Amino acid sequence: MAYPITVAVTNNKGGTGKTTTTLNLGAALAKQGFRVLLVDLDAQCNLGLAAGCRQAPHHVGELLLGEASWEETLVKGQNIDLLPSSRLLLSYEHQLNMEPDSGYLLREQLEGRPYDYVIIDCPPSLGALTFGALGAANWFIVPMQGENFAYVGLDEILQCVLKVRRRLNPGLQLAGILMNKFDLRTKFGQSVYSKLTDHPTVRLFTNSVRQDVSLMECTAFGQSIFEYAPTSRGAQDFISVCQEFLQVTATAPIPS
Template identity: 40%
Template sequence: MKTKIVAVINQKGGTGKTTTTINLGSALSKLGYKVLLVDLDPQSNLSYSLAVSSPDQTLAEAFLGSQSFKDIIVEKDGLWVAPGSNELVDVEISLVSQPDREQFLKTMLSQVKGFDYVLIDCPPSLSVLTLNALTASQEVLIPLQMEVLTLQGLDQIMQTIAKVKKAFNPKLKIKGIVVVMFDVRRKLSQEVLAYLRENVKEKIFDSQIRLNVKLAEAPSFGKSVLDYDNASNGAKDYTALAAEFCQV
């Protein structure tokens, strides 16, 4: 299959982007797909969560040209990871003045072959790095919590995607919205989900990611939730999401 590059984006922090990138990637890997995770967030939570938090080379070196992209990739538990670092902050500053600054990641990803899926964990802001992710991707996956402010944030994300599509990447499309940190006991969660289904034309995945303590614990052990506790609700939910994700 042709490599599918998917940006996992939400312009608000703490919305489950990193958790979704790691665990969807892990679930896809266990379905037999070869998956590359790209940690584009300067906070590098994805790298830390998979215990690759002190790699010799990171995305920063690849952006700056001192290392090739394929040489920074490390393997962990059946996944491949392009690690992030705090130096991506400096990269972002340096990119601002560069011509074609939104094209760097796309060019780097063109160097690697053989992956079925590339999942990009984006920074929680509309930054030059996020712009690079959206320019390099064919699809966007949006993790959303079922909160009132979610609706405002979703509108901002849609506007951003529309602007990038118009200016840099006309083939970019929204893969879908995945409901995360879902509390089935809260009436508000059900109400926000019902509103979304009625008012948003984009696909909302049927597989919901429930609140689950194992999802919060797994990063402490440097593992995806599927490797940490494959009998947990978190593992079951991401396994179901991966199966659905492949069909869209």
């Protein structure tokens, strides 16, 4: 059975651009005609809200614990579908912690679903939900803010990925660290960038996402950047990031 190319967008640091990346990378892929599913694994429900889904009858936590079916949980969109979250997801995470196979539950749900790409928005923590996302993913992306100490915490994520590779998902690969709210033309930007390129085991996206107020505004309207401001810097940047993502993921083998 075909398994969709699955990407976890993760950083245990808050506010680095995980939700913004999930929504707009997903929208950029859909714009190219790919069938895209977004998964909101954060109890803040920011992805669902940003994608224009204010209320859903069921959430992904119920799906993972077998309390709701795929059909009951899935919210179908015009060209992107969503597995929504809920404020209740935190208590579901405690229950997931007690399931011996919790790292495999999302993977099992995605098996054979009719999508080209699944993009998962992780919470800003390294708990059962993030492990489940990394267990289900072929690739992961780490959005980082172009600020001082942005890379603090990176080793923690990489250690966590090593554990996931050993115990859960040997095929998990880093698509790249994605610099967000970032300007490589500034001296400061260049110094952060060179620190990260010196890191022995990470791959950095060559393209980055600049600060753009449209990226903040579009979520308030429940729209992607391509619907809200198709000619903005944010839209241009996410098109470039999407192209690079497609190149990177095409050059490495996808584990079945």
